[in-house]
Amino acid sequence: MRKTAIMFALLLGAGTAQAQLPGLRKRGPAQPTQPVLQGIDAQRADFAAQAGGTTVYYGAESVILGAPAKAALGLQAAWLRRHPDVVVRIEGYGDSLDTRDHALAAGAARAEEARNYLILLGVPSAQVSTTSWGKERSGLGRAVTVLVR
Amino acid sequence: MKRLPLPVLLLGLAGAAHAQQPAATVIAVPPLTSPDSGTKGNQMLAVGWDVTQAIEADLRQTTEVMPLKPNRDDYYSYPEVTAPSFSKWRSAGAKALVSGFVQGRADGRLTVGCYVYDIDKGRELARKGFIIGANDWRRAAHKCSGLAYTAITGAPGMFDTRIAYVAESGVGEARMRRIAVMDSDGYNHRYLIAGDAMVLTPRLAPKGSQLAYVSFAGGRPSVRVVDLGSGQERPLLSVDAISFAPRYSPDGGKIAYSMMLGANSDIYVAAAGGGAPQRLTTSPAIDTDPSFSPDGSKIVFESDRGGTQQLYVMNADGSGQRRISFGGSWYAAPGWSPDGQWIAFTRRGQDGRRIGLMKVDGTGEKLLTGGPGDEGPSWTASSREILFQRTGPDGRTGLFRVGLDGGEPRPLTTPQDGSDPDSSGVMD
Numbered sequence: 001m002r003k004t005a006i007m008f009a010l011l012l013g014a015g016t017a018q019a020q021l022p023g024l025r026k027r028g029p030a031q032p033t034q035p036v037l038q039g040i041d042a043q044r045a046d047f048a049a050q051a052g053g054t055t056v057y058y059g060a061e062s063v064i065l066g067a068p069a070k071a072a073l074g075l076q077a078a079w080l081r082r083h084p085d086v087v088v089r090i091e092g093y094g095d096s097l098d099t100r101d102h103a104l105a106a107g108a109a110r111a112e113e114a115r116n117y118l119i120l121l122g123v124p125s126a127q128v129s130t131t132s133w134g135k136e137r138s139g140l141g142r143a144v145t146v147l148v149r
Numbered sequence: 150m151k152r153l154p155l156p157v158l159l160l161g162l163a164g165a166a167h168a169q170q171p172a173a174t175v176i177a178v179p180p181l182t183s184p185d186s187g188t189k190g191n192q193m194l195a196v197g198w199d200v201t202q203a204i205e206a207d208l209r210q211t212t213e214v215m216p217l218k219p220n221r222d223d224y225y226s227y228p229e230v231t232a233p234s235f236s237k238w239r240s241a242g243a244k245a246l247v248s249g250f251v252q253g254r255a256d257g258r259l260t261v262g263c264y265v266y267d268i269d270k271g272r273e274l275a276r277k278g279f280i281i282g283a284n285d286w287r288r289a290a291h292k293c294s295g296l297a298y299t300a301i302t303g304a305p306g307m308f309d310t311r312i313a314y315v316a317e318s319g320v321g322e323a324r325m326r327r328i329a330v331m332d333s334d335g336y337n338h339r340y341l342i343a344g345d346a347m348v349l350t351p352r353l354a355p356k357g358s359q360l361a362y363v364s365f366a367g368g369r370p371s372v373r374v375v376d377l378g379s380g381q382e383r384p385l386l387s388v389d390a391i392s393f394a395p396r397y398s399p400d401g402g403k404i405a406y407s408m409m410l411g412a413n414s415d416i417y418v419a420a421a422g423g424g425a426p427q428r429l430t431t432s433p434a435i436d437t438d439p440s441f442s443p444d445g446s447k448i449v450f451e452s453d454r455g456g457t458q459q460l461y462v463m464n465a466d467g468s469g470q471r472r473i474s475f476g477g478s479w480y481a482a483p484g485w486s487p488d489g490q491w492i493a494f495t496r497r498g499q500d501g502r503r504i505g506l507m508k509v510d511g512t513g514e515k516l517l518t519g520g521p522g523d524e525g526p527s528w529t530a531s532s533r534e535i536l537f538q539r540t541g542p543d544g545r546t547g548l549f550r551v552g553l554d555g556g557e558p559r560p561l562t563t564p565q566d567g568s569d570p571d572s573s574g575v576m577d
Contacts, residue, residue, distance in 0.1 A: 063412065089368065099481040099495050099502065099524050100349065100569070101394040102451065102458060104370060105407060105414035106365075108391050112412035114515040131369040132391060132409075136347060137322065138544075 026076045043086060044147045051145075053073040056114060060095055063109040065117055069143075073114060075115040076145055077121035084127065090114050092132045095141045100134060106141070107132035114143040173215040174301050177243035178205050179225040181261075182250050189253050196286050197251040198308075200261065203290030204247060204297070207308045207334065212552050213533070214301055217243055219246035230264055235271045247297040251286075257424055259283055260320040263293035265300040274300040287336060295575065298531070301353035304488065307333050307529035311377075311573045312359055312536065313351035314548055316340065319351070326568075328362055330377065333529075333572070335562060341375060342382070350394065350525075350569050354401045359396035359421065361385065361404050372406050372422065385419060386426060394437045397421065398445050398465075405429070405439035405448060416450055418465070440485045441465070449473070449483040449492050449509075457540075460494060473511030482525055486532040487508070487574065491553075493535050495525035504537045504551065517551050518558055529572045536561070536570040 037045050048054050054076075056069035065073070078124025080086065092111030111130035119125050129148075181197030183190050201219050208216040230248050238246050249263040258280055265275045276294050281289045288309060295306035328351045331338040346366035353360050356499055357377070364373045372392045375382035386392055391409040391410040397404070398418075405418045408426070414435045419426040430436040434454035441448055449462050458481045460474040474480040479497035486493065486506075493506045501521020507514040522540035529536060533553055540546050546568040548561040561570070 032366075097497070097502070099451075099458070099497065101407065101437045102435055102453070102481055104349075104393050105409065105437050106389075108409045108414065109412040109435065112409070116412070126309075130391075134370070136349070 011087055040147060040149060043083065046077050047076075047083075047086075047145075047147055050079045055142050056143045058110055058143070060141060061098075061106075062141075063106060063113055069114070070117060073117045074121060077118045080116050080118065080123045080127060081121075084124065087127055087129075089129045089131060089146050089148050090118075091144045091146055092130065093137065093142050093144070094132070094135045095137060096135050096138060098135055104132050104134035107134050110141065110143045114145070156442060162353055167433035173213055174245055175215050175217060175243050176208060176247060176297060176301070177238045177241060177246040178208070178216045179223060179229075179246075179248050180219055180221055181248070182225045182227050182230060182249070184224070184227045184250060184252050191260070193251045193253055196259065196283075197249075198516075200249075200251065200286050200290040200293065203287055203334070206295050207291060207306070208297065210334075211298060211306075211531075212554075212556070214245075214298055217241060230262065232264055235268050238268045240529045245274070247293060254280070259286065260371040261286070261288070261289040261293070261574065264295050264362065265297045287332070287334075291332075291334070302531070302533070304531040304533055305575050307531050307534065307572060307575075309333070309576050310530050311353055311576070312561070313341075313353050313568060313573075314563065314567045314570040315348060315351065315364075316563065317546060317568060328360070329563070329567070330360070331563075338564065341377070341380075350571075352395050352397060352571050353573035354397045354421070355399055355574040356401060357576045359397075359401070361397065361421070363393045363395070363404075372404070383419075383423075387423070387425070389425075392417075394439065396438075396440050398441050399443050400445060405441065407437040407439070415446070416467075423500075427467075429463065429465075430470070439480045440483055442485050443487050443489045447485075449485050451481050458497065460492060460507075460511070473509070474507065474514075475511060476507075476514045484526050484528055484535075486528050487530055487533035493528060495524040495526060495537075504535060506535075506553065510550060515555075517553070517555055518549075522551075525568075525569055525570045530574050536572050538568045538570060540568075 004115035056072045088109040094106040115128045115130050180201045185193045188256035205216045208214045213437040230250050246266040252260040262278045267274050275296050279289050291309035294308040298306035301334045312334045316462045319325045326348050328341040328348050337431040346364050351360050351362040361374050363370050369391050370393050372385040372395045374385050393407050395404050395406040404421050405420050407414050408417050416430045416436045416439045417426040417428050432454040435450045439448045439450040452461050458479040460480045460483050461472050464469040480494045482495040484493045491506045496503050496505050502524045503516050503520035504518040504523045505516040506524050506542045525538045534550050536550050539549050546566050547571045549558040551558040
């Protein structure tokens with residue numbers, strides 16, 4: 001995941017050598033011009049790296065958070081508590097075999113379950129909003145945490 | 150209104166459908182005539198021939214009525230319109246006759262008269278006159294077709310109705326979706342909502358004058374309403390909540406829809422013109438896809454409150470909720486037929502998603518399509534046909550129509566991939 005963040009940084013590279021990413025620091029002065037992310041992009045990369053990803057998955061037809069999802073949300077919550085100025089939106093996805101409107105509701109319910117768990121772990125409710133993509137974008141049933149600002 | 154004539158829909162497949170339908174009533178469609186003479190008379194006869202061909206095309210789409218091919222050279226005199234020679238049509242094999250005339254008016258508009266006869270009994274079944282703009286002859290044809298279809302079958306025709314759907318183009322995340330509206334025969338096709346936001350589930354008001362849909366503009370799905378005449382659009386609700394699955398009441402005055410409150414989706418109803426929503430369901434499960442009975446007194450909807458998606462009926466005020474689907478599968482997206490007799494649905498099972506119908510008490514379940522990627526049934530005005538969306542193995546979507554007696558679904562041709570079809574009632 002850390003490697004992914006670095007590649008992301010290379011792709012988007014901008015600005016000067018204010019390397020904040022833990023993965024970059026170890027590279028030392030041999031690469032002084034390593035491009036880095038700034039602002040929300042840097043925070044997104046840091047969030048993904050520290051929380052081990054931005055996505056939690058659900059079983060088919062389920063809106064219940066499993067143990068791996070709760071562990072992932074625990075890492076997300078820890079990061080969000082350290083960054084109270086950051087606002088996130090959780091985007092829920094339904095199952096591709098579902099019907100359109102039920103999938104929309106299921107995606108919204110999944111996002112809301114993830115949000116409720118973050119709030120349970122101490123993240124202020126105003127820091128987290130939700131939306132749903134239903135089955136309109138492909139992939140497994142999931143909830144993705146997106147840093148808005 | 151901008152006219153974008155598409156190739157007339159669905160031709161070629163009707164013949165096969167008729168072969169399975171020996172009971173189809175053969176109807177003669179002689180060229181519409183005119184009482185006018187001279188140059189004007191020739192102009193009116195030209196318009197009349199356009200109307201005649203459109204009537205034939207309309208009726209050919211049905212499984213119940215089979216038009217004889219009209220012959221332009223077979224001049225039909227004005228007196229014949231009200232005094233047809235029944236023996237001639239009888240020997241041609243026709244059981245019914247639709248004839249008429251086009252007359253120019255001083256104000257530049259046209260009078261179109263339509264007459265429908267029972268040839269065996271030698272008597273008139275129906276007649277109607279329309280005054281239309283000179284460029285509106287296609288609507289007059291749809292009205293004539295409807296008059297003939299109703300006289301023969303007893304059901305309203307879907308000829309003078311609109312179809313709304315979501316036009317899809319592009320691939321992956323860049324796939325663009327736009328709300329499109331067209332006449333039932335594919336003419337007057339136009340795109341309604343500009344912009345990059347994803348859109349879903351257009352639902353026409355019963356007379357086809359308004360449309361409710363779901364927009365992702367602003368990041369969250371919510372119901373919006375657009376007036377098809379003015380193009381004005383606005384959110385249905387003033388609250389910032391996820392709302393979806395809109396459906397008009399039969400009088401067009403209200404919209405039932407789903408709204409999220411936390412992780413809970415319930416069914417609400419609000420005035421179509423705006424106003425405070427009234428909550429109809431309170432179960433902690435997903436309640437969605439409401440559809441009114443034609444008298445407006447009841448609503449069929451989908452709920453997974455029992456563990457799986459099933460169909461329920463309640464009174465329009467939310468009271469008396471009871472399950473009606475007990476077929477052992479999952480049932481979703483119900484639609485109440487305009488004649489009040491049937492509930493169409495999407496069935497989810499091991500064999501994928503298929504379109505079916507059951508009586509309003511839940512009995513008589515019958516599957517109409519083979520799936521596996523079918524969903525989103527929408528009744529046509531006649532209650533004899535259902536539009537739906539089929540997703541192919543390549544993920545592309547298309548619109549189809551299927552009759553209640555089964556038979557192969559027939560495609561509705563659209564300029565791009567289409568999803569979420571919706572058919573209006575007969576327009577005023």
